[in-house]
Amino acid sequence: YNYNQNWEYKFQINGDCFYADLNSTIVAELEAAYRWRSAQYFITQRPWLDLYGVRVSPVAAFGSVSNKPFLDPALIHRALPDELLHEIFVRMSPYHLGRASCVCRKWRYTIRNPVFWRNACLKAWQLFGVVDNFKILHSKYEGSWRKMWLLRPRLRMMAFM
Amino acid sequence: MASSSSSSLSRVVVKSSDNNLFVVNKKVASQSQLLKQCIDNMEEKGTNDVILIPLSNVTSNILTLVLEYCEKHADFADDDNNNQELKQWDHEFLKKFDYATLNSLTMAADYMVTKSLLNLCCQFIADSIKDLTVQQIRQIFDIKNDFTPQEEADIKNENAWAFR
Numbered sequence: 001y002n003y004n005q006n007w008e009y010k011f012q013i014n015g016d017c018f019y020a021d022l023n024s025t026i027v028a029e030l031e032a033a034y035r036w037r038s039a040q041y042f043i044t045q046r047p048w049l050d051l052y053g054v055r056v057s058p059v060a061a062f063g064s065v066s067n068k069p070f071l072d073p074a075l076i077h078r079a080l081p082d083e084l085l086h087e088i089f090v091r092m093s094p095y096h097l098g099r100a101s102c103v104c105r106k107w108r109y110t111i112r113n114p115v116f117w118r119n120a121c122l123k124a125w126q127l128f129g130v131v132d133n134f135k136i137l138h139s140k141y142e143g144s145w146r147k148m149w150l151l152r153p154r155l156r157m158m159a160f161m
Numbered sequence: 162m163a164s165s166s167s168s169s170l171s172r173v174v175v176k177s178s179d180n181n182l183f184v185v186n187k188k189v190a191s192q193s194q195l196l197k198q199c200i201d202n203m204e205e206k207g208t209n210d211v212i213l214i215p216l217s218n219v220t221s222n223i224l225t226l227v228l229e230y231c232e233k234h235a236d237f238a239d240d241d242n243n244n245q246e247l248k249q250w251d252h253e254f255l256k257k258f259d260y261a262t263l264n265s266l267t268m269a270a271d272y273m274v275t276k277s278l279l280n281l282c283c284q285f286i287a288d289s290i291k292d293l294t295v296q297q298i299r300q301i302f303d304i305k306n307d308f309t310p311q312e313e314a315d316i317k318n319e320n321a322w323a324f325r
Contacts, residue, residue, distance in 0.1 A: 074304040079264030091287035098323025
């Protein structure tokens, strides 16, 4: 009973007057607590066992109610991987991109890619030069090319139509 | 090409995913970077056998089209790339296909690393999207409108500059 000795020692520091009556009441309570505490040392902790027997069903695709695999009806989405969709959008003008982003969520998030807006900005303000455009980007538009495209005044060139 | 003269054979065999064999001239095959790499690697090893290249991702009807394109462009490879006749041919070539074929062709071009064909296909699809309204794009490409009405109104508003 190593703990008992520790306990007595502790209370001896605190003061003799409390020693006798506290020892008798508290020790009985602490004995149970001490067992739990020391139990840590010989019960290996396996937190992953908490998941044992719990059935985790896979998360259904966004927007679907059933567990069936989500099948996009659009051929272009099924046939072309995202990077090829990106390749197609790279070849479109910013005005067409703005319109295309209204088509569906997938297109909208693909078109949020700053690459498109960087290309658009560098082309629209190419007279400023790349370095100056980068400086303006960071000083005025918080590093967002899309913001720059939307907010910076520009002449609309027919080449962009 | 210096490397092809050292090798005994001027043709390679390409196998499509449905196990059809295509005998292809090396000059035509080298339009695709994938095939060119395979041929170069084999020749470095100094093989005298017929080189067989299996393409597990390309079906034979798509491979036929890719090879048709490669053949045409191999003929013009020595001229400069901005040949008007070639451009005309490219356009006519793509115009015949429906979207399913065009998508598969794009995939095949990407897989076989035929840069000019990939570029051509993507440009063609991009051009066909350009002149359409949002409604028409959804109709033609069979894309479901997955925005809520509120979201759609917001997005239309956010992108109003593009419709002017």
